[in-house]
Amino acid sequence: xxxxxxxxxxxxxxxxxxxxxxxxxxxxxxxxxxxxxxxxxxxxxxxxxxxxxxxxxxxxxxxxxxxxxxxxxxxxxxxxxxxxxxxxxxxxxxxxxxxxxxxxxxxxxxxxxxxxxxxxxxxxxxxxxxxxxxxxxxxxxxxxxxxxxxxxxxxxxxxxxxxxxxxxxxxxxxxxxxxxxxxxxxxxxxxxxxxxxxxxxxxxxxxxxxxxxxxxxxxxxxxxxxxxxxxxxxxxxxxxxxxxxxxxxxxxxxxxxxxxxxxxxxxxxxxxxxxxxxxxxxxxxxxxxxxxxxxxxxxxxxxxxxxxxxxxxxxxxxxxxxxxxxxxxxxxxxxxxxxxxxxxxxxxxxxxxxxxxxxxxxxxxxxxxxxxxxxxxxxxxxxxxxxxxxxxxxxxxxxxxxxxxxxxxxxxxxxxxxxxxxxxxxxxxxxxxxxxxxxxxxxxxxxxxxxxxxxxxxxxxxxxxxxxxxxxxxxxxxxx
Amino acid sequence: xxxxxxxxxxxxxxxxxxxxxxxxxxxxxxxxxxxxxxxxxxxxxxxxxxxxxxxxxxxxxxxxxxxxxxxxxxxxxxxxxxxxxxxxxxxxxxxxxxxxxxxxxxxxxxxxxxxxxxxxxxxxxxxxxxxxxxxxxxxxxxxxxxxxxxxxxxxxxxxxxxxxxxxxxxxxxxxxxxxxxxxxxxxxxxxxxxxxxxxxxxxxxxxxxxxxxxxxxxxxxxxxxxxxxxxxxxxxxxxxxxxxxxxxxxxxxxxxxxxxxxxxxxxxxxxxxxxxxxxxxxxxxxxxxxxxxxxxxxxxxxxxxxxxxxxxxxxxxxxxxxxxxxxxxxxxxxxxxxxxxxxxxxxxxxxxxxxxxxxxxxxxxxxxxxxxxx
Numbered sequence: 001x002x003x004x005x006x007x008x009x010x011x012x013x014x015x016x017x018x019x020x021x022x023x024x025x026x027x028x029x030x031x032x033x034x035x036x037x038x039x040x041x042x043x044x045x046x047x048x049x050x051x052x053x054x055x056x057x058x059x060x061x062x063x064x065x066x067x068x069x070x071x072x073x074x075x076x077x078x079x080x081x082x083x084x085x086x087x088x089x090x091x092x093x094x095x096x097x098x099x100x101x102x103x104x105x106x107x108x109x110x111x112x113x114x115x116x117x118x119x120x121x122x123x124x125x126x127x128x129x130x131x132x133x134x135x136x137x138x139x140x141x142x143x144x145x146x147x148x149x150x151x152x153x154x155x156x157x158x159x160x161x162x163x164x165x166x167x168x169x170x171x172x173x174x175x176x177x178x179x180x181x182x183x184x185x186x187x188x189x190x191x192x193x194x195x196x197x198x199x200x201x202x203x204x205x206x207x208x209x210x211x212x213x214x215x216x217x218x219x220x221x222x223x224x225x226x227x228x229x230x231x232x233x234x235x236x237x238x239x240x241x242x243x244x245x246x247x248x249x250x251x252x253x254x255x256x257x258x259x260x261x262x263x264x265x266x267x268x269x270x271x272x273x274x275x276x277x278x279x280x281x282x283x284x285x286x287x288x289x290x291x292x293x294x295x296x297x298x299x300x301x302x303x304x305x306x307x308x309x310x311x312x313x314x315x316x317x318x319x320x321x322x323x324x325x326x327x328x329x330x331x332x333x334x335x336x337x338x339x340x341x342x343x344x345x346x347x348x349x350x351x352x353x354x355x356x357x358x359x360x361x362x363x364x365x366x367x368x369x370x371x372x373x374x375x376x377x378x379x380x381x382x383x384x385x386x387x388x389x390x391x392x393x394x395x396x397x398x399x400x401x402x403x404x405x406x407x408x409x410x411x412x413x414x415x416x417x418x419x420x421x422x423x424x425x426x427x428x429x430x431x432x433x434x435x436x437x438x439x440x441x442x443x444x445x446x447x448x449x450x451x452x453x454x455x456x457x458x459x460x461x462x463x464x465x466x467x468x469x470x471x472x473x474x475x476x477x478x479x480x
Numbered sequence: 481x482x483x484x485x486x487x488x489x490x491x492x493x494x495x496x497x498x499x500x501x502x503x504x505x506x507x508x509x510x511x512x513x514x515x516x517x518x519x520x521x522x523x524x525x526x527x528x529x530x531x532x533x534x535x536x537x538x539x540x541x542x543x544x545x546x547x548x549x550x551x552x553x554x555x556x557x558x559x560x561x562x563x564x565x566x567x568x569x570x571x572x573x574x575x576x577x578x579x580x581x582x583x584x585x586x587x588x589x590x591x592x593x594x595x596x597x598x599x600x601x602x603x604x605x606x607x608x609x610x611x612x613x614x615x616x617x618x619x620x621x622x623x624x625x626x627x628x629x630x631x632x633x634x635x636x637x638x639x640x641x642x643x644x645x646x647x648x649x650x651x652x653x654x655x656x657x658x659x660x661x662x663x664x665x666x667x668x669x670x671x672x673x674x675x676x677x678x679x680x681x682x683x684x685x686x687x688x689x690x691x692x693x694x695x696x697x698x699x700x701x702x703x704x705x706x707x708x709x710x711x712x713x714x715x716x717x718x719x720x721x722x723x724x725x726x727x728x729x730x731x732x733x734x735x736x737x738x739x740x741x742x743x744x745x746x747x748x749x750x751x752x753x754x755x756x757x758x759x760x761x762x763x764x765x766x767x768x769x770x771x772x773x774x775x776x777x778x779x780x781x782x783x784x785x786x787x788x789x790x791x792x793x794x795x796x797x798x799x800x801x802x803x804x805x806x807x808x809x810x811x812x813x814x815x816x817x818x819x820x821x822x823x824x825x826x827x828x829x830x831x832x833x834x835x836x837x838x839x840x841x842x843x844x845x846x847x848x849x850x851x852x853x854x
Contacts, residue, residue: 137813139800139802139807142807169772170576177803180772180775184775184811190773192772194603198601213609375599377582378590403549404549404803406551406580406803407583409583410580410582410583410584411583411586411587412547413545414545414586431547
């Protein structure tokens with residue numbers, strides 16, 4: 001085993017993905033159906049799923065092009081920043097990127113976004129990177145999102161972070177261990193923010209102390225101070241996005257849901273990589289505008305909204321077309337997943353201290369950090385998803401994530417029972433892998449969801465309608 | 481209890497020692513993680529009982545709660561909770577040892593009502609602020625045990641319990657020295673059987689058991705092993721594994737296991753407030769991959785042990801889906817092999833008979849590689 005093993009020059013996942021994004025950058029603004037069809041035929045089969053997933057539905061097309069162009073700009077900035085002497089850090093998707101944008105000399109790149117990009121854009125998806133990890137002797141029970149995201153570092157050449165940050169020590173072993181491994185193996189410094197599994201005032205106080213230490217360590221290492229003015233600028237941008245996020249959340253409540261399913265993925269990328277920047281505000285504004293316009297016009301992709309589902313864990317992300325678009329065309333609206341549930345405290349912008357405390361509170365309650373890092377994973381997870389599902393008017397839940405998520409899998413049976421007891425919401429349990437289609441192919445997912453919706457959700461709604469209609473309705477239905 | 485009985489195949493979770501304790505009106509508090517200071521439990525007049533499955537590999541009830549992607553040892557333990565085997569427990573101490581362990585405890589908590597349940601939050605770093613917090617946690621644990629079991633945990637009682645467990649650790653080190661001899665007087669499977677037995681005893685009885693065993697073995701000529709092996713990995717109470725490996729002619733002369741040497745690596749200082757001493761000692765010597773930024777210390781502990789015991793090779797074994805040890809095993813293998821010590825990494829299921837056959841084949845091949853074939 002040699003460090004920095006080169007698979008083949010030019011095959012680094014991140015750079016390859018950037019090259020393909022460059023093609024997207026050159027596309028015209030107003031793509032026609034024919035353009036999309038032509039593009040589909042121009043690219044290799046796996047990328048077709050991404051192209052169709054992003055561009056097939058006219059309502060999403062322009063926004064997704066706009067979004068991917070902005071994302072490309074940010075990735076280019078990451079490369080440029082490192083060339084100009086800034087420190088590039090890999091950060092987890094369970095952590096506010098605002099913290100890093102508030103430094104003059106640090107640029108964050110979210111590991112899972114890199115993994116997701118590779119999976120959706122590169123030929124062979126993320127599988128070659130996963131297989132390389134297995135070749136190193138790593139266990140196949142690791143998280144594919146993190147493993148695919150970090151493996152390009154081992155395979156080189158290409159982008160290489162100056163440090164690795166993780167915050168999941170004790171709340172997600174696969175995430176924490178693969179980041180720690182990369183740091184140990186490659187000799188890159190690691191910065192860890194531990195979240196105590198203590199939701200009391202003492203736990204929060206401790207966490208705030210840890211956060212301040214974490215920032216001090218970053219300052220010492222990067223040689224740049226987190227300036228109050230810069231922090232304020234970033235947090236003001238963050239809170240502009242927060243206001244739009246709340247609008248977006250409210251729009252999801254409408255029936256049929258006017259928010260296209262693919263926006264769920266877009267929101268995830270914004271929050272994990274771009275929050276605190278103007279790009280996040282711009283994209284969210286467009287997402288809200290498009291959804292409002294659809295609401296005004298009463299537009300919905302399918303003939304009828306058959307089911308409103310809440311994903312109790314995370315989306316599958318290796319096939320945008322098969323997941324987000326297919327569901328939407330079936331009349332199944334995705335209302336959110338665990339990563340879509342954010343709690344933003346009132347922010348006091350008056351001093352650096354008050355802003356840091358606010359930032360610590362955001363990080364403490366960050367999706368997945370809050371639930372998996374909670375004192376009781378099962379109860380915190382259940383409470384939050386039940387709240388979101390009820391607030392948004394879900395008909396059912398779907399559990400699906402990755403076999404690496406041992407924390408949720410270990411209490412998923414309890415979760416399903418309690419969701420039924422509390423809200424009467426059936427939960428479909430699926431095993432699969434967000435980034436690796438070899439585990440459970442998308443066709444199986446589709447078949448399971450379709451059967452679940454037809455046999456459980458639609459039937460339950462029909463029963464409710466009959467019950468509401470009363471005896472005369474029953475009679476009418478029978479005679480009809 | 482004589483030593484022969486103690487070393488006999490342990491099949492009962494609710495063993496005679498615990499039955500006698502309960503019959504005399506004693507209360508039993510379960511724990512699973514080696515980061516739990518048993519001294520506090522003992523000082524409260526309670527019997528600390530380390531959760532184990534003792535080779536009971538059935539998991540059909542637990543599989544309804546946890547998934548097949550969860551560690552089979554945790555599922556096996558939960559099975560024994562769900563089927564009522566563990567109903568003799570009066571209290572339980574959870575820790576955030578790993579994802580699987582937490583899930584096991586949460587299910588346990590949802591399904592069984594106990595007199596006392598305490599979540600001991602063990603930090604993942606050994607730093608000043610973590611240490612202060614851990615000390616607070618130990619204070620809370622002490623308070624809870626006092627309240628729930630109408631007990632009073634005095635400093636004197638804590639000191640006495642600390643001395644008791646220090647004696648156990650000293651004896652364990654003596655036992656380890658007998659294992660490390662050129663002709664080991666104690667096998668690895670015997671050592672593990674003693675630890676498994678002692679992990680549901682008071683310190684004085686465990687220390688006496690170790691003493692008696694060593695006296696019986698003193699001066700006994702041990703066999704020269706075909707290979708001197710060291711075992712690394714997580715919690716394993718599978719004595720049968722060790723026996724199978726040793727039947728091939730090898731002797732497990734040292735280990736860095738959670739049920740094993742890692743539980744005895746610490747030594748509590750004599751000066752200072754008892755809870756502070758316990759907090760410092762336990763947090764600084766967990767030696768588990770659940771601790772972060774401490775890989776260099778883990779590596780040194782393993783290397784030092786391997787060199788001292790003059791091992792021919794190291795077997796790193798862990799249960800499937802264990803990310804903590806699965807990832808660490810890659811680094812350990814790299815670093816040990818760089819130091820000239822051959823390593824075999826084995827992933828297995830808990831106590832599965834089918835796995836034993838597969839693993840034996842691989843151990844045989846490993847022994848051939850290191851020149852220790854029988």
